[in-house]
Amino acid sequence: MKRSRINTVIRDMENLIREHRFALPPFAEWTPADWDTVGHEYDELRDNMLGWDITDFGLGKFDEVGFSLFTVRNGNQKIKKYTKSYAEKLLMLYEGQTAPLHFHWSKMEDIINRGGNVVYITVYNGAEDGTRLDTDVTVNTDGKEFVVQSGTKICLKPGESITIPQYMYHDFVVPQTGGPVLLGEVSMCNDDDNDNRFYEPIGRFPAIEEDEKPYRLLCNEYPVAK
16 A cells, blocks of 8 residues: 555544544554654553554555554453453444455454444354354344344444454445445454454555655554664
8 A cells, every 4th residue: 555545544534533523542643753752651552553554455455445443442462461351443444445254263342333334244154264154143233133144244324233253254345325434343352463364365464655754653563662
């Protein structure tokens, strides 16, 4: 992805978050110069990858397949001093954008439509070896439990949510019209290095073409504390 595109996406997501009256923590507004001044007191941000995360999954077609995220809080299963067992994110998809089919071995999460467009989430059962199963799927949405066929698309309107347990394959699809959608994620600890099983092998973070200076640093770009 071009850095200029990443900068634009972050600004768009900031505007969408403000539109839906969600206040981000102070570090969301830090510039690259700010990051050069903070020390080890902010290692939790670095170690747990809090902050901005814009990805095209290495596919080079962000407008079709991509995700924009801001991690508000997260624990860390590898570093014992971080005892949080939970995480929280905001996510944005543009109209017509999708995010790839995947499951998590360890993480259970709720996905909440915080406002804007509707979003469709396709659900399948998965097996530990990554197999996608053709079996009925038990779904929980806002206190309601029901069973659907494998491959059913669950529509979430603003305010609605779905629980995604371990091994449930799911993707995200936003209609071609209606604008972007702002999603929330409340979950167990997030571990992008070890806990994402994509149905089709893809990358996680984009290769970046530096055509302009970064507006905000991404969560995998923070400098080491001095």
